[in-house]
Amino acid sequence: MSEAKKYPTPVTNPETKPFWDAAAQGKFLIKRCTTCGDAHYFPRSICPFCFSDKTEWEESSGEGTIYTFSLMRKSASGPYAIGYVTLKEGPSLMTNFVDCDLERLAIGTKVKVVFKPTGGAPLPFFTPV
Template sequence: MTEAKKYPTPVGNPESQPFWDAAKDGKFMIKRCTTCGEAHFFPRAICPFCFSDKTEWEQSSGEGEIYTYSHMRKSATGPYVIAYVTLKEGPSVQTNIVDCDLTTVKIGQKVKVVWKQTDGAPLPFFTPA
């Protein structure tokens, strides 16, 4: 019998806490600047494009496509795929691709967010759509 993978509990801060609170409800949140209109991830108060402090939380569709990836074949925990996923809303997210045959992962592949439970808020990962 295979033991279930244990994921680390995320540690938030006041700036990212709304992200983790929404994660508990299965919502993937990003920030959007109301000055320049650009969406960004990771969540932060200052827009990385125009440096405005006029940012708002918005729910992402949780859908995107793989921009690039690396297949890590040797690690203490076994093989895994780390990737940059470009969300439909525009920002790119560094993540792991899970719950699939890792040898079939490819650039341009459509993916969607999945949540993995921890002792706190769940962690977002992506899986083929």
């Protein structure tokens, strides 16, 4: 019987605490700038587009599309895939793909966020819908 995969505990700080608190409730948050209107990820207080500090937390649908990915067939921990997902809300983010047949991943595949437990807040990953 194989042992369940262990994920590292995320390091939190006051700026990202709302993100990790929401993750513990199964919610995926992004930030939206109220000055320019653009959504961004990773969560930070300054908008990366217009540099305004007028940003607000917003719950993402957690749904997106694979923009690109890379399959690592040989590693000490076994095969895995990483890539970029473009969320329905606009931002793109790098992630690992889990709970799927890695050989069936394709650019354009619809995916959704899934949370994996750690010793602290759960980590978000994506899996095909």
